[in-house]
Amino acid sequence: MASREEIVASIRQAFPEGVRPVEGGDLPTFVVDRAVLPRLARHLKDDPGLDFKLLADVCGVDHPGREQRFEAVYHLYSLQHGHRIRLKVPVGEDDPVVPSVFGVWKGADWFEREAFDMLGIRFDGHPNLKRILCHPAFQGHALRKDYDPGQRWLLREGEQDEPLWARQPQEDDDHFETQVLNLGPSHPATHGTLRTVVRLDGEVITQAEVEIGYLHRCFEKMSERHTWNQVIPYTDRLNYCSPMINGVGYCLAVEKLAGVEAPPRAQLIRLILSELSRIMDHIVCIGANLNDLGAMTPFLYMYKAREEIYSVLEACAGGRLTISYVRIGGLANDVPADFVPAVRWLLQRIPPLMNDMEKLITRNRIFRDRTEGVGKISAAEALDWGWTGPCLRASGIPYDVRKAHPYLGYETFDFKVPIATTGDTFARYIVRVEEVRQSLRIIEQALERLEPGPIICDEHHVALPPKELVYTEMEALIWHFKLIMEGARIPAGEVYGFTEGANGELGFYIISDGGGKPYRVRVRPPCFAIFQAYPHMLVGHMVPDSVAILGSLNIIAGELDR
Amino acid sequence: MTPRDLSISPGGGSGERAAARRPDGSQVFLTTKLDALLDLARRNSLWPFPFGTACCAIEFMSVMMSHYDLSRFGAEVVRFSPRQSDLLIVAGTVTDKMAPVMVRIYEQMAEPKYVISMGACACTGGFYRAYHVVQGIDEFIPVDVYVPGCPPTPEALLKGVVHLQEMIQQGQTHYQRQAAAARAAARGGADGQS
Numbered sequence: 001m002a003s004r005e006e007i008v009a010s011i012r013q014a015f016p017e018g019v020r021p022v023e024g025g026d027l028p029t030f031v032v033d034r035a036v037l038p039r040l041a042r043h044l045k046d047d048p049g050l051d052f053k054l055l056a057d058v059c060g061v062d063h064p065g066r067e068q069r070f071e072a073v074y075h076l077y078s079l080q081h082g083h084r085i086r087l088k089v090p091v092g093e094d095d096p097v098v099p100s101v102f103g104v105w106k107g108a109d110w111f112e113r114e115a116f117d118m119l120g121i122r123f124d125g126h127p128n129l130k131r132i133l134c135h136p137a138f139q140g141h142a143l144r145k146d147y148d149p150g151q152r153w154l155l156r157e158g159e160q161d162e163p164l165w166a167r168q169p170q171e172d173d174d175h176f177e178t179q180v181l182n183l184g185p186s187h188p189a190t191h192g193t194l195r196t197v198v199r200l201d202g203e204v205i206t207q208a209e210v211e212i213g214y215l216h217r218c219f220e221k222m223s224e225r226h227t228w229n230q231v232i233p234y235t236d237r238l239n240y241c242s243p244m245i246n247g248v249g250y251c252l253a254v255e256k257l258a259g260v261e262a263p264p265r266a267q268l269i270r271l272i273l274s275e276l277s278r279i280m281d282h283i284v285c286i287g288a289n290l291n292d293l294g295a296m297t298p299f300l301y302m303y304k305a306r307e308e309i310y311s312v313l314e315a316c317a318g319g320r321l322t323i324s325y326v327r328i329g330g331l332a333n334d335v336p337a338d339f340v341p342a343v344r345w346l347l348q349r350i351p352p353l354m355n356d357m358e359k360l361i362t363r364n365r366i367f368r369d370r371t372e373g374v375g376k377i378s379a380a381e382a383l384d385w386g387w388t389g390p391c392l393r394a395s396g397i398p399y400d401v402r403k404a405h406p407y408l409g410y411e412t413f414d415f416k417v418p419i420a421t422t423g424d425t426f427a428r429y430i431v432r433v434e435e436v437r438q439s440l441r442i443i444e445q446a447l448e449r450l451e452p453g454p455i456i457c458d459e460h461h462v463a464l465p466p467k468e469l470v471y472t473e474m475e476a477l478i479w480h481f482k483l484i485m486e487g488a489r490i491p492a493g494e495v496y497g498f499t500e501g502a503n504g505e506l507g508f509y510i511i512s513d514g515g516g517k518p519y520r521v522r523v524r525p526p527c528f529a530i531f532q533a534y535p536h537m538l539v540g541h542m543v544p545d546s547v548a549i550l551g552s553l554n555i556i557a558g559e560l561d562r
Numbered sequence: 563m564t565p566r567d568l569s570i571s572p573g574g575g576s577g578e579r580a581a582a583r584r585p586d587g588s589q590v591f592l593t594t595k596l597d598a599l600l601d602l603a604r605r606n607s608l609w610p611f612p613f614g615t616a617c618c619a620i621e622f623m624s625v626m627m628s629h630y631d632l633s634r635f636g637a638e639v640v641r642f643s644p645r646q647s648d649l650l651i652v653a654g655t656v657t658d659k660m661a662p663v664m665v666r667i668y669e670q671m672a673e674p675k676y677v678i679s680m681g682a683c684a685c686t687g688g689f690y691r692a693y694h695v696v697q698g699i700d701e702f703i704p705v706d707v708y709v710p711g712c713p714p715t716p717e718a719l720l721k722g723v724v725h726l727q728e729m730i731q732q733g734q735t736h737y738q739r740q741a742a743a744a745r746a747a748a749r750g751g752a753d754g755q756s
Contacts, residue, residue, distance in 0.1 A: 135659035142693050151693050157662040188642040193615050214660045215615055218692035240617035303627040558616055
């Protein structure tokens with residue numbers, strides 16, 4: 001890993017003009033003149049000492065008071081060196097144009113479209129710059145600070161967006177007409193809301209386009225309107241198959257900014273429940289994928305495991321699915337007395353269910369015929385699109401945030417990062433199955449270390465005091481009141497926190513202005529980066545294959561559309 | 563079918579059922595309205611269309627799975643075609659982008675049709691009081707049963723389905739009330755002419 005000084009020196013040397021490093025902050029940050037951005041991007045990617053192959057995130061930020069109102073913010077990561085940087089490109093309101101970096105990283109595709117949709121920053125040179133989350137009848141740009149969060153626009157039947165090519169008939173040399181087929185947004189195989197429009201030549205897909213945003217619930221705007229702790233329930237509903245992981249990711253990012261740390265017991269419980277959530281997520285992903293391929297039984301087997309994990313979560317937090325259990329600085333309350341035996345029982349219970357499922361599926365002729373070689377993507381290609389998580393590991397790149405940048409003490413646990421090399425649907429299945437086993441191993445080790453202790457830190461400017469104290473001590477009551485009414489006091493600044501979500505790197509880019517509410521909360525959803533490659537993967541496959549690929553990529557609409 | 567089954571269904575008023583009995587009390591025939599008979603069949607064989615969009619869809623899956631098992635209540639034949647189903651379960655947040663799709667699916671369903679709104683978002687927009695979220699699906703389509711919760715527990719949805727079954731039997735669903743009103747209007751119109 002190159003040190004901060006080395007990175008800054010290297011970039012300054014190559015770009016003496018137009019790139020200005022910013023002091024302080026969690027990452028090496030540069031303010032970039034938009035004229036040099038294309039050259040800088042190419043240099044950052046190709047220079048072997050820098051090697052920023054992964055474009056983690058692109059987003060926009062609105063600063064109405066500034067002379068240059070908007071800022072396009074890029075987060076880059078180098079897998080080889082393990083370092084990150086942040087680029088900021090300021091642009092004025094009258095000319096909000098930034099050159100597109102789609103030519104350098106394909107992964108910029110949807111991220112740039114989203115920044116355009118939300119803030120109205122135009123990306124010059126982008127091949128398909130149009131709204132992505134909001135519907136076509138939407139007026140204005142929702143994440144601008146002067147946009148009223150309650151202002152809705154109605155979309156009428158017939159006003160939906162259609163890809164331009166879908167309207168034009170196309171004939172080939174033999175005068176056979178191709179056919180345009182619409183899948184979704186309400187379709188049994190989309191498990192949520194995703195619309196795919198494909199052009200078929202016979203049975204083979206020759207062109208595809210994906211439309212998302214059918215579940216855009218305005219997470220980022222909502223989090224600007226709520227106090228720091230009130231954002232936690234919203235994070236639960238991002239990836240609703242594994243809600244705990246989102247809450248942990250958000251709280252770790254805020255804690256990093258506030259300079260507090262959760263007590264060891266809280267960290268261990270967060271870790272155990274995160275791994276249980278990962279298991280739940282993989283179970284639903286595998287099960288639903290198999291279900292779409294026609295194998296109903298394994299889903300029923302595996303849902304039993306999920307139902308049993310639910311009962312543990314319910315005992316801890318009171319809710320089954322969206323549990324809102326994490327708090328900034330710790331947890332909402334301690335786990336029940338029988339937590340350890342209950343989780344131990346799960347550890348005995350889940351492996352046989354997984355084994356049953358594997359016996360039915362892994363060597364199953366039909367399953368393998370339908371998944372092997374289907375939806376293949378090479379490692380370089382996957383990385384270029386910004387993939388992370390199990391889908392990237394199935395292509396052979398062993399990047400796991402838990403190993404590369406450990407948090408919650410993952411470095412002290414003995415577990416492996418499973419990878420596959422073929423990068424097809426079957427590889428993604430097999431990686432997920434193995435990850436469930438590794439998660440079980442982590443939980444087993446964590447249970448042995450669980451010691452009694454506090455579950456939330458003592459820094460009461462950010463963390464709620466225990467309820468008993470609120471009822472008995474004046475000071476605690478005042479802290480409680482201030483935290484609930486005004487929100488936690490998070491020092492002004494910005495941070496990019498990243499954790500390993502069930503689908504890949506879950507990033508939270510958080511800006512605080514020192515007030516009780518976040519100035520900006522930006523989520524880097526792993527699903528989003530993965531799904532921008534989906535239409536390109538479909539080409540050459542048949543319609544039934546599209547269902548197999550879709551399931552193996554694990555679409556979670558809440559995270560995809562936020 | 564026993565007379566008891568029918569006796570719990572008023573079917574639209576008293577005096578419309580009659581059962582002749584032999585001197586020993588056993589029954590020879592009964593009369594009822596065809597609607598009451600059909601409603602009895604309909605309520606016990608609901609075919610849901612799961613319009614799952616978000617978190618609630620995950621809990622809807624739990625309801626279908628072996629642990630909670632909606633099929634115990636005669637509503638397990640999940641169909642993903644609106645033309646084959648009579649119960650629309652809107653599970654999850656509906657956005658302005660999704661609303662026309664939902665309306666179209668509702669319109670494609672054959673009558674009689676019923677709607678369950680599952681979860682806080684579908685009922686009221688939930689805690690998403692925001693620029694892209696429908697503040698309750700009843701802005702667009704009539705709803706028979708609202709199931710609160712974020713997401714509702716599977717028990718809550720089961721209760722919602724059972725409640726809908728009771729409503730069907732008592733003729734209280736939106737569709738039945740509309741149909742009854744139309745009939746009454748037609749009768750009234752005929753009376754006026756005579």
